[in-house]
Amino acid sequence: MPTQEPVKIAPAEGKLGVMIPGMGAVGTTFVAGVEAIRRGLGKPVGSLTQMATVRLGKRTEGRSPLIKDLVPLASLDDLVFAGWDIFEDTAYEAAVKAGVLERTLIDQLKDMLTGLKPMPAVFDPNYVHRLSGPNVKPGNTLMDKADAVMQDIRDFKASSGASRLVMIWCGSTEVHHKPAAPHMSLAAFEEGLCKNDPNIAPSQVYSYAALKSGVPFANGAPNLTNDVPALAELAKITETPHCGKDFKTGQTFMKTLVAPGLKARMLGVQGWFSTNILGNRDGEVLDDPEAFKTKEETKLSVLDYILQPQLYPDLYTNVCHEVRINYYPPRGDAKEGWDNVDIFGWLGYPMQIKINFLCRDSILAAPLVLDLVLFLDLAQRAGMRGIQEWLSFYFKGPMTAPGLYPEHDIFIQLMKLKNTLRWMKGEDLITHLGLEYYD
Numbered sequence: 001m002p003t004q005e006p007v008k009i010a011p012a013e014g015k016l017g018v019m020i021p022g023m024g025a026v027g028t029t030f031v032a033g034v035e036a037i038r039r040g041l042g043k044p045v046g047s048l049t050q051m052a053t054v055r056l057g058k059r060t061e062g063r064s065p066l067i068k069d070l071v072p073l074a075s076l077d078d079l080v081f082a083g084w085d086i087f088e089d090t091a092y093e094a095a096v097k098a099g100v101l102e103r104t105l106i107d108q109l110k111d112m113l114t115g116l117k118p119m120p121a122v123f124d125p126n127y128v129h130r131l132s133g134p135n136v137k138p139g140n141t142l143m144d145k146a147d148a149v150m151q152d153i154r155d156f157k158a159s160s161g162a163s164r165l166v167m168i169w170c171g172s173t174e175v176h177h178k179p180a181a182p183h184m185s186l187a188a189f190e191e192g193l194c195k196n197d198p199n200i201a202p203s204q205v206y207s208y209a210a211l212k213s214g215v216p217f218a219n220g221a222p223n224l225t226n227d228v229p230a231l232a233e234l235a236k237i238t239e240t241p242h243c244g245k246d247f248k249t250g251q252t253f254m255k256t257l258v259a260p261g262l263k264a265r266m267l268g269v270q271g272w273f274s275t276n277i278l279g280n281r282d283g284e285v286l287d288d289p290e291a292f293k294t295k296e297e298t299k300l301s302v303l304d305y306i307l308q309p310q311l312y313p314d315l316y317t318n319v320c321h322e323v324r325i326n327y328y329p330p331r332g333d334a335k336e337g338w339d340n341v342d343i344f345g346w347l348g349y350p351m352q353i354k355i356n357f358l359c360r361d362s363i364l365a366a367p368l369v370l371d372l373v374l375f376l377d378l379a380q381r382a383g384m385r386g387i388q389e390w391l392s393f394y395f396k397g398p399m400t401a402p403g404l405y406p407e408h409d410i411f412i413q414l415m416k417l418k419n420t421l422r423w424m425k426g427e428d429l430i431t432h433l434g435l436e437y438y439d
């Protein structure tokens with residue numbers, strides 16, 4: 001029987017507005033996908049909120065409701081969308097250019113996608129070197145631009161009739177930058193916005209505007225964005241949930257499946273070489289070494305945290321871990337990743353694993369966007385605020401409280417996510433001890 005009181009969760013009444021900075025391949029595949037599913041043209045494959053169940057109680061009880069029947073989530077029919085981009089293309093035109101979905105499907109959704117026109121973006125070419133576009137906000141200071149985004153938020157809420165909003169960054173990867181003085185406190189950040197401090201990236205202007213407006217925020221790219229003390233402070237003040245960063249799809253998803261398995265069996269790893277070819281706009285942006293550096297950081301960090309060389313020096317000391325991304329236009333969004341893993345077993349005998357993943361980046365990312373939107377909205381209605389570590393499952397570089405190392409093992413992340421849902425509903429957490437079945 002349940003041992004704790006359920007958390008009070010406000011019902012998911014009315015429409016949920018989804019606001020997307022960056023209406024490129026991922027953004028449009030998500031929006032078009034939701035519309036296709038609503039029209040019965042496809043299934044939400046890859047989405048936990050739509051397809052997964054949670055076991056409740058003992059294995060003998062046979063209780064495994066769908067997540068969406070256990071907790072009150074916004075229904076797909078209640079989602080409405082808005083976005084920002086530096087290009088003026090409607091979501092229809094952007095989806096055609098992205099070339100992820102088949103033209104015949106996009107054409108069936110043309111009426112809805114044509115109605116979604118991106119609002120002018122907050123953009124700084126110093127943060128994304130390979131792109132430039134005409135649809136950008138004027139304004140003397142970054143604070144003017146943050147005010148303009150907050151006005152966009154209010155206007156969209158009024159025009160769409162949404163009762164709640166969520167913002168999710170699906171914009172390009174920004175160049176690598178480290179936390180600097182204006183990121184250290186909210187006061188310093190606001191001063192930096194007024195003084196146009198070059199350390200403040202455009203994605204941070206959106207994140208500031210969202211959190212200041214009490215709109216939950218997720219970051220799908222590896223940028224610093226909301227992962228700085230100033231914005232954590234703001235989220236606390238406005239009691240707003242947020243999370244990031246960098247959607248865990250493709251090669252890193254595979255890595256976080258395989259590495260915990262090797263460690264579970266105490267098999268050693270000598271080296272892990274990962275390379276990719278990718279031909280979409282994301283690939284073009286990542287062809288810039290400074291943008292790649294941002295990506296490399298989240299991609300490289302996972303193995304160290306999973307393998308824990310400090311606990312297992314005989315197995316995982318000095319693992320040679322290399323990651324490459326090559327921009328190769330013919331492939332478009334259909335990325336191909338190769339991994340060569342040099343492992344060793346009993347008495348140190350060497351073995352190799354080769355993984356060749358022919359994936360579709362945005363097809364893998366779209367269901368993560370959906371889940372993050374619905375779970376962040378749930379978190380807000382459940383009174384949860386600040387960093388949502390239970391959503392680590394979706395990220396290559398999960399954000400955590402200061403001083404806490406991130407959990408990268410996808411199976412631990414999944415258990416954390418499902419136990420959080422059980423906790424919300426006052427259900428027993430599942431420990432998998434199971435001794436009671438043998439009493």
Ligand SMILES: NC(=O)c1ccc[n+]([C@@H]2O[C@H](COP(=O)([O-])OP(=O)(O)OC[C@H]3O[C@@H](n4cnc5c(N)ncnc54)[C@H](O)[C@@H]3O)[C@@H](O)[C@H]2O)c1
Pocket residue numbers: 021022023024025026027084085086087098121122123124128131133170171172173174202203220221222246247248249250280281282285360361362364365
């Ligand atoms: N597809 C995946 O599997 C995956 C996985 C992890 C992370 N990501 C990240 O998600 C992001 C989106 O990926 P994508 O494939 O859709 O890329 P994309 O290039 O197709 O789309 C990004 C869009 O963002 C726009 N943009 C750039 N700066 C902006 C700004 N300041 N304001 C508003 N719009 C801006 C660009 O014009 C572009 O249309 C990238 O950062 C990517 O690294 C994608």
